[in-house]
Amino acid sequence: MSAPTLKLSDINLNDPELFEREGAHDVLRLLRREAPVHWNPGGEVANGFWSITKYDDIRFVSRNPELFISSKGIAGPGIRPEALQSLDSGAQPQNAGANISIIGMDPPRHVKMRRLVNKGFTPRAVNAMEPEIRRITNEILDKIDGRDELDFVLEVASQLPLAVICGMMGLEQKDWALMFDLTNKVLGSGDPEYQTEVPEEERGTSAAARATAMLGVGTMMEYFRNVLEDRRRNPREDDLPTILLESEIDGEKLSEGDLLAFCFLLILAGNETTRNGISGGLRVLCEHPDQKAKLLKDMSLMESAVEEILRWVSPLHHMARTATADTEIRGQQIKAGDRVLMWYPSANRDEEVFEDPYTFDITRTPNEHLAFGIGEHFCLGAGFARRELKVMFEELFRRFPNIELAGKPERLRSNFINGTKHLPVRLNSGR
């Protein structure tokens, strides 16, 4: 689907519809070739920003967390200062520097905060949790057993990450659906499907997106205020809210704001990305029947298949940074204060790093993709995400080896999350 008429001057990566219709790879390929560090002009509301599209440059930005900070926003270009004044203050949580915990924190505080919980995410912790991940997976698959067609996202892909992170947070099962809904509202705020509280004729506007995100954030905060209140009175053995409540940094307990933000981040980060890794993974395997057959024949390829899925799908399209000093990358002058967006799908198709980057190959080695970022903010949940994908595909293909796509995937309108909202599949269990 290459567009021969694509010109640099037409490029706008702040267009969520470009990602919804899967046109971004053509744009990113052009940028890598002709303008690997590219100034994307802003709009009436949005800031202009630098697009970083080369693997090595994304590593460079990620590895310099003091030069490229996260605390001024981690998603999207941010709102122009002039425009911000006319919006309700702090209208866009991820832009306005709202407290979004470690993912929006800089050195030196960042690592201190991260270390409060990171022991719960090490390879050891993941191994210990694997039997539970497998049990949950089979519980999910039991529910679809005997069915013919279904929405793989709603009934399968979303359910595992939701159960895992809600379990770690000690949330009651009756609340998991609410967490699913709120995650969609916050991270999918720009998609009309999730703008359910906005009058129908206003859906699809940027005001509707802001209102939806605000509502999601507000409800989530309220919810976790109650969770924290409960854990203060009834501490639990090892759930994350209790651990956070008992933690100290430099001799001080965390503030209510820090506690809430941490809970909020864990729910958001643990949910949607992994969901899209699972649904995107099933899709790409079904679209490459030779690769799926190869995997089914030799399930020991699963770990490398998962890495290739992560490279191919890149569940997060980008993370943002803000420069703190004037810097040059590939001859371009980045000024202090400029916003920089690192495009992971582009790094993961970089011709200078990956051989035949547009070939989906479940045996690819080496495969040092950047789907989880690198360095200071390297995904805290990477071990869990990898294991969830692995166990899910092991169990899914063991039980439903003939599963196939049964319709067009419906994609999320977002340039941040590489999301699939609905994926119709047929199980073909031979009944």
Added chain:
Amino acid sequence: MKVQVNADMCEGHAKCEKAAPEVFKVGDDDVSVVLVDEVAPELVEKVERAIRMCPRQAISWAKV
């Protein structure tokens, strides 16, 4: 040359141990320790690889 692991950053991903088992070992506390005082010349390349691959970028050459 001396190599060091920043224990604050390390989270036990063990990529280093895979790349250079002669030099790194991940302990029971999920933190990698450097096994050698000086990295032998023939291991420098492996250590360079570990430095590159560490997801947390926790490994560096010690400045003298």
